[in-house]
Structure formats: C-alpha cells, structure tokens
Amino acid sequence: MANPTTSLPLYQRVARKNTIARAIELSILSLLLSLLAYRILSFQDHGFSWLLASLCESWFAFNWVLTVSAKWNQVEYKTYPQRVLQRKPELPPVDMFVTTADPVLEPPILTVNTVLSLLALDFPADKLACYVSDDGGSPLTFYSLVEASKFAKLWVPFCKKYSIQVRAPFRYFSGESMSSQDTSPQFQQDWKKMKDEYEQLGQKIEDAAKGSIPCELAGEFADFLNIQRRNHASIVKVIWENKEAGNANGVLPHLVYISREKRPKHPHHFKAGAMNVLTRVSRVMTNAPFVLNVDCDMYVNNPQIVLHALCLLLGVRSDKDCAYVQFPQHFYDGLKDDPFGNQLVVLFEYLGRGVAGILGPFYGGTGCFHRRKVIYGLSPQEYDEEISGKLSDQNLQKTFGSSVEFTKSAAQILSGSKSISSSPHDLLSSVEAANQVAACVYEYGTAWGREMGWIYGSTTEDVFTGLTIQGRGWKSTNCTPTPPGFLGCTPTGGPATMTQQKRWATGLLEILVSRRSPLILTLVGKLQFRQCLAYLWILLSGLRSVPELCYATLPAYCIISGSRFLPKLLGLLETVFEVTQKEQSSTNSRDDNNADVGRFTFDESPIFIPATTVLLVNLTALVIAIVRFRPAAHGRDGSGIGEVIFSSCVVLCLWAFLKGLFGKGKYGIPLATVYKSGALALLFVNLSIWTSMG
Numbered sequence: 001m002a003n004p005t006t007s008l009p010l011y012q013r014v015a016r017k018n019t020i021a022r023a024i025e026l027s028i029l030s031l032l033l034s035l036l037a038y039r040i041l042s043f044q045d046h047g048f049s050w051l052l053a054s055l056c057e058s059w060f061a062f063n064w065v066l067t068v069s070a071k072w073n074q075v076e077y078k079t080y081p082q083r084v085l086q087r088k089p090e091l092p093p094v095d096m097f098v099t100t101a102d103p104v105l106e107p108p109i110l111t112v113n114t115v116l117s118l119l120a121l122d123f124p125a126d127k128l129a130c131y132v133s134d135d136g137g138s139p140l141t142f143y144s145l146v147e148a149s150k151f152a153k154l155w156v157p158f159c160k161k162y163s164i165q166v167r168a169p170f171r172y173f174s175g176e177s178m179s180s181q182d183t184s185p186q187f188q189q190d191w192k193k194m195k196d197e198y199e200q201l202g203q204k205i206e207d208a209a210k211g212s213i214p215c216e217l218a219g220e221f222a223d224f225l226n227i228q229r230r231n232h233a234s235i236v237k238v239i240w241e242n243k244e245a246g247n248a249n250g251v252l253p254h255l256v257y258i259s260r261e262k263r264p265k266h267p268h269h270f271k272a273g274a275m276n277v278l279t280r281v282s283r284v285m286t287n288a289p290f291v292l293n294v295d296c297d298m299y300v301n302n303p304q305i306v307l308h309a310l311c312l313l314l315g316v317r318s319d320k321d322c323a324y325v326q327f328p329q330h331f332y333d334g335l336k337d338d339p340f341g342n343q344l345v346v347l348f349e350y351l352g353r354g355v356a357g358i359l360g361p362f363y364g365g366t367g368c369f370h371r372r373k374v375i376y377g378l379s380p381q382e383y384d385e386e387i388s389g390k391l392s393d394q395n396l397q398k399t400f401g402s403s404v405e406f407t408k409s410a411a412q413i414l415s416g417s418k419s420i421s422s423s424p425h426d427l428l429s430s431v432e433a434a435n436q437v438a439a440c441v442y443e444y445g446t447a448w449g450r451e452m453g454w455i456y457g458s459t460t461e462d463v464f465t466g467l468t469i470q471g472r473g474w475k476s477t478n479c480t481p482t483p484p485g486f487l488g489c490t491p492t493g494g495p496a497t498m499t500q501q502k503r504w505a506t507g508l509l510e511i512l513v514s515r516r517s518p519l520i521l522t523l524v525g526k527l528q529f530r531q532c533l534a535y536l537w538i539l540l541s542g543l544r545s546v547p548e549l550c551y552a553t554l555p556a557y558c559i560i561s562g563s564r565f566l567p568k569l570l571g572l573l574e575t576v577f578e579v580t581q582k583e584q585s586s587t588n589s590r591d592d593n594n595a596d597v598g599r600f601t602f603d604e605s606p607i608f609i610p611a612t613t614v615l616l617v618n619l620t621a622l623v624i625a626i627v628r629f630r631p632a633a634h635g636r637d638g639s640g641i642g643e644v645i646f647s648s649c650v651v652l653c654l655w656a657f658l659k660g661l662f663g664k665g666k667y668g669i670p671l672a673t674v675y676k677s678g679a680l681a682l683l684f685v686n687l688s689i690w691t692s693m694g
C-alpha cells in the first residue's frame with residue numbers, strides 16, 4: 001500500500017536573498033577597477049612605488065572577482081529527517097571512519113569521545129559500523145577504545161532513552177547541568193551513574209597513559225609488542241561485533257581498530273593513505289554503500305546527522321547531483337572574534353553557501369558523507385552506463401589491487417547494481433582479508449591515490465579529492481542542520497595556528513600546480529568555469545600573502561624614501577576616524593577580566609618574522625614621519641598624509657604583534673625573532689633611503 005508520506009520530498013533547495021550584499025560587492029569591485037584605471041592613466045608621472053602599488057591592486061581586484069563570483073548564488077538545503085525515518089526497512093547501512101595519528105598530540109580521550117558520539121547516533125545500530133584508523137600504532141589508543149566500548153554499552157542506551165543531544169560525554173558533562181534536563185529521580189540516578197562511569201573511563205585512560213597500563217602488551221595487546229610507530233605490520237582488531245544483525249535496537253554498532261602497515265621505505269601518504277586503507281578494510285568487512293568520515297577531533301553534535309545526510313543522498317533526482325554531503329565545520333570553545341582566523345567562518349558561512357550554488361561545496365576532510373562508488377573513481381556517465389566491459393579480472397586487479405575479496409565486492413558495486421551490497425556474516429572471518437588490504441605494498445601498481453580513493457600529492461588531500469570528484473562531473477551538497485552536525489577543536493595559540501595555516505597554504509599550492517589543477521580540469525575535464533574560479537580562490541589563498549606583504553610595507557617605504565603611492569588627498573579622512581575607533585575598542589578589551597583569552601601567542605618559529613618585520617618597518621616610518629614633520633622642506637613633493645594614515649592602519653592590523661613586542665613568555669615575541677626582524681627592517685629602511693637618493 002502506498003504510504004502518502006513517502007512521496008514527500010526529503011529536502012528543499014533554498015536560494016538565499018543577497019541583493020544588498022551583491023550591490024556592495026559590485027561597488028567595491030568598481031572602486032577597485034577605477035583605482036586601477038587611474039593608476040594606468042597617470043603612470044608616467046610616478047615611479048617604482050606606483051608600479052608596485054598597481055601590481056598589488058591588480059591582484060586584489062582579481063581576487064575580488066573570484067570572491068564575488070563564488071558568493072553570488074548562495075543556497076542552502078533544508079532536510080526532513082523524519083521523512084527518511086519513515087522508510088525504515090529500506091534504510092541503507094553506513095560505514096563511519098575516524099582517523100587518529102598521534103596519541104600525544106591527539107589525546108586518546110578525544111578520539112574516544114568522537115567514537116562514542118558516533119556509536120550513539122540515532123540510527124539502527126545494526127546498520128552502522130565504526131572503523132578507527134590509528135596511524136600512531138598506539139596500544140594506548142587501542143586500550144582506550146576497548147574500554148570505551150564497554151562504557152558505550154551503558155552510554156548509548158542512556159543517550160537514546162533520554163534523547164540526549166550532545167553524545168560526546170566530555171562535552172555533555174562539562175556543559176548543561178542536570179537541571180535543564182529531565183528532573184525525574186530515575187534520570188538523576190542514571191545521570192549520576194553515567195558521570196561516575198565516564199570519570200572512571202577517563203581515569204583508566206589517564207593511568208594507562210602514565211604507564212601503569214593494565215594491558216601488559218599480552219593477550220589482545222601482543223600485536224603491539226616491540227612495534228615501532230613507523231615500522232610495523234598491519235593490526236586489525238574487531239573490538240566489538242554486533243551479532244544481532246537485523247535487530248535495529250541492538251545496543252552497539254560494530255567497532256573495528258586498524259593500524260595499517262608502515263615501513264620506513266614505503267610512503268604512507270598521511271591522512272589520504274589512512275582513508276584509503278579505511279575504505280578497503282570496511283569494504284571487506286561491512287561494505288556499506290555510504291561512508292561518513294570524521295577527524296578524531298570532531299564529535300557529532302546532532303545525533304540525527306545520518307538521517308539528514310540521507311535526505312540528500314537518497315532524495316536527489318539523480319545520484320550525480322550528490323556525490324558527497326559536506327557538513328560545515330564548526331568549533332567548540334572558539335575564541336571570541338576568532339583572533340586567529342581559524343574558525344573558518346568566512347569559508348563556511350559565505351563562500352561555502354556560495355559554492356553550494358555552483359557545483360557544490362568543496363570536500364572539507366571531516367564531517368562528510370560519501371557515496372562509496374564515487375570513491376572508487378567512477379564518473380557519473382560510467383555510473384549510469386553499462387560498464388561490464390571494464391569488469392575483466394585483470395582490469396579489476398589493476399585498478400583495485402589483488403585482494404580477491406576486495407575485487408569481488410568491487411565488481412559487484414561497479415556492475416551498477418545500485419542495491420545495497422551484502423556483507424560477510426561475521427567480521428572475524430574477514431580479519432585476514434582486512435590485513436591484506438591494509439598492507440603498505442597493496443597499492444603498488446593500482447589506481448589508489450591517483451584515480452580512486454583519497455588523492456595523494458597534497459597535504460590538503462581533502463580539497464584535492466573533492467576537486468578530482470567534481471572534475472569528473474559530480475556535484476555535491478552541503479547540509480546545515482540545527483544544531484550543527486559536528487563540532488571540532490581548533491588551535492587556540494599562535495604557533496599551532498601558524499603551522500596549520502602553513503600546511504594548508506602549501507597543500508593548496510601543491511594542488512594548483514598539479515596535473516589536476518582546476519584550470520586543467522575545466523579545459524579537459526568536467527569542472528564548471530565558475531567552480532574553477534571558486535577553487536582558484538581557495539588554492540591561491542597562500543599566495544595572497546605576497547602582494548599583501550608588499551602592500552603593507554609600501555606606505556613605510558614611501559614615508560622613508562619621500563615618495564607616494566596614493567593619489568593626493570584621496571578622501572581618506574573617514575578612514576582616520578574608523579581607525580581611531582578600532583584603537584579604542586582594542587584598549588577597552590584589554591581591561592576585560594579575561595584579557596588573556598584569545599591573546600596571540602608566539603614561539604621561535606621563523607613564521608613570525610615577516611609580520612614582525614613589517615610592523616617594525618612601519619613603526620620606523622611613522623617615527624621618521626613625526627621627526628621630519630615638514631614634508632615640503634626637502635624641496636620635493638615627499639610622501640603625503642595618506643601614506644602616514646595607511647602606515648598607521650598597517651600597525652593597527654598588526655596589533656597582536658605590537659602587543660607581542662612588549663609581552664612576556666609565550667605572549668611575547670622571542671628576542672631572537674625581534675633581532676632578526678630588526679635587522680631585516682634596518683636593511684629595508686636603508687634600501688628605501690638609498691633608492692630615494694639614487
């Protein structure tokens with residue numbers, strides 16, 4: 001009998017109104033273009049600084065075009081999880097991947113919380129399997145997961161019984177108090193028990209970390225005996241197998257631990273390598289058609305995420321409209337006003353929604369649901385057509401590698417059968433096959449990392465992999481439920497943030513110069529032109545520092561050398577007032593009780609030298625401007641008030657560094673950095689003076 005509710009759409013695509021924003025963005029663009037036109041027309045009358053300014057401004061204008069294009073059509077998807085739930089018997093299984101790499105940098109309790117939040121999802125337990133990849137090969141991580149699975153047997157029913165929203169216990173117990181919840185004595189009793197149990201779990205893990213491990217590397221832990229982190233055989237352990245297949249109310253989903261084989265001479269390709277192993281191991285074990293991947297530092301904040309994602313994955317008219325569903329990254333305990341710019345608000349709030357209106361969001365590396373077939377490198381055309389010709393054994397081995405189990409199941413999925421594929425009856429019998437596909441030689445001579453799976457060759461494997469998928473003609477969607485699907489942690493200090501930004505900048509540049517650069521994929525692949533522009537926006541983000549750095553030193557150069565790069569009296573007065581206000585507000589914030597929260601922190605890394613140098617150069621220039629206050633005294637035009645204002649603006653932009661000059665400990669810029677920057681600044685000042693005399 002037809003159920004009327006099954007005909008209702010599972011999602012709605014909503015266009016956002018952004019007329020005013022568009023008008024403002026276009027006005028800025030026209031101002032930039034007029035400035036450029038003016039520069040070109042008056043080129044003859046000016047020297048080096050004028051030329052440099054024009055080059056920088058051309059770059060800014062180009063970048064602005066990319067920005068405007070990316071943000072032009074903003075869309076959102078509204079999803080209806082209850083409607084998916086009504087299709088209960090047909091709900092597809094989902095494999096969930098968690099990656100962790102280092103038990104010191106990523107404390108196991110964090111990974112445990114992420115895993116617990118996944119095990120407790122509002123989805124039939126017999127349709128979920130959780131795979132944890134541990135690149136640290138750490139017995140501590142394994143031990144923590146074993147203990148966590150015991151705790152989960154209490155935790156998961158508790159969450160489901162009381163419809164708890166935050167199912168990562170460290171957040172649940174740190175946040176809302178019991179009072180906002182159920183006040184029944186039963187709840188209070190259960191809550192207390194749960195809190196005690198969680199504290200015991202935390203204690204056990206802490207003790208184990210200190211060395212008093214109850215696991216003397218015997219029994220289950222024997223595999224970890226004498227292993228080195230970068231030199232060991234693969235370890236696959238079924239921590240918990242849900243034997244109640246067909247029982248949606250069974251307590252826990254499967255939980256599997258994997259530490260792939262590592263050998264010093266074999267490249268392991270970091271996270272991308274780990275993701276490919278997860279794909280293969282899950283393939284020989286549970287083989288779900290959909291895959292969710294999260295980093296160990298991102299827990300589930302909305303227990304209905306699978307239903308939300310399925311609204312899109314199952315609800316689209318054609319699978320090619322949704323290769324993956326990306327949840328935007330949000331962060332917990334984020335510092336106010338995002339002083340390090342690492343909460344990625346612009347990227348996800350504005351650009352993300354805009355790109356969603358073109359081909360769909362970039363893949364962000366975590367909080368993403370994938371169609372397994374897409375990971376195998378299929379293009380939408382192949383997906384729709386008969387591809388039986390491709391299915392000779394030889395071909396399959398060349399593509400996927402030599403595991404019989406793997407190629408068998410891959411053939412099944414590639415043959416176009418869109419039905420849910422079956423999985424082996426018990427996980428333990430597939431451990432051997434899993435070990436085989438987790439070996440480091442497995443990928444040699446195959447398409448893994450090149451044509452299929454997570455793509456190698458960039459430390460931002462996420463953007464690279466998404467780009468490759470979209471270059472084949474797939475679209476993607478974003479999913480923005482309330483409350484947000486996932487919450488993660490982000491660095492709260494200068495050095496860690498800078499390291500992260502450096503990795504992103506290099507990784508993105510690696511993509512730009514690769515043979516899968518968006519320009520090439522637009523010419524020979526199926527990437528849309530505007531999606532290409534959007535990718536350029538993100539891939540060029542590291543290079544932007546070059547013109548920005550030049551532009552920031554330009555006013556200082558002009559003041560010192562007595563030249564100009566701004567047109568005479570440009571109506572900058574309003575800016576002056578704004579600048580003063582900024583100064584005011586940052587003085588106020590120093591009086592806050594929490595003055596140190598969000599304060600920039602430094603270390604000896606050379607990464608802090610450029611900004612410190614720019615600051616010193618501009619401070620010197622301002623001192624020079626004050627000292628020789630009468631600009632016309634030299635009998636030449638000299639620099640103007642515009643340059644002085646601009647230079648002050650640069651100093652204000654580098655306020656955190658200015659404070660760092662006087663700060664102590666980690667809040668201060670180390671003396672060595674100050675000396676090095678000072679030397680560079682001195683060189684710059686002298687060069688500027690020298691050019692003005694030449």
Ligand SMILES: O=c1ccn([C@@H]2O[C@H](COP(=O)(O)OP(=O)(O)O[C@H]3O[C@H](CO)[C@@H](O)[C@H](O)[C@H]3O)[C@@H](O)[C@H]2O)c(=O)[nH]1
Pocket residue numbers: 099100101102106133135269270271274294295296297364365366459460461462500503504507
């Ligand atoms: O050899 C490695 C290195 C890293 N990871 C894992 O990769 C994830 C991301 O690493 P993290 O240090 O947290 O980097 P972030 O800068 O926070 O990550 C962002 O940027 C990465 C790309 O640079 C993406 O992969 C991430 O999804 C995205 O959140 C973590 O789960 C790690 O455990 C591995 O599994 N193996």
Ligand SMILES: [Mn+2]
Pocket residue numbers: 295297489
């Ligand atoms: Mn992270």
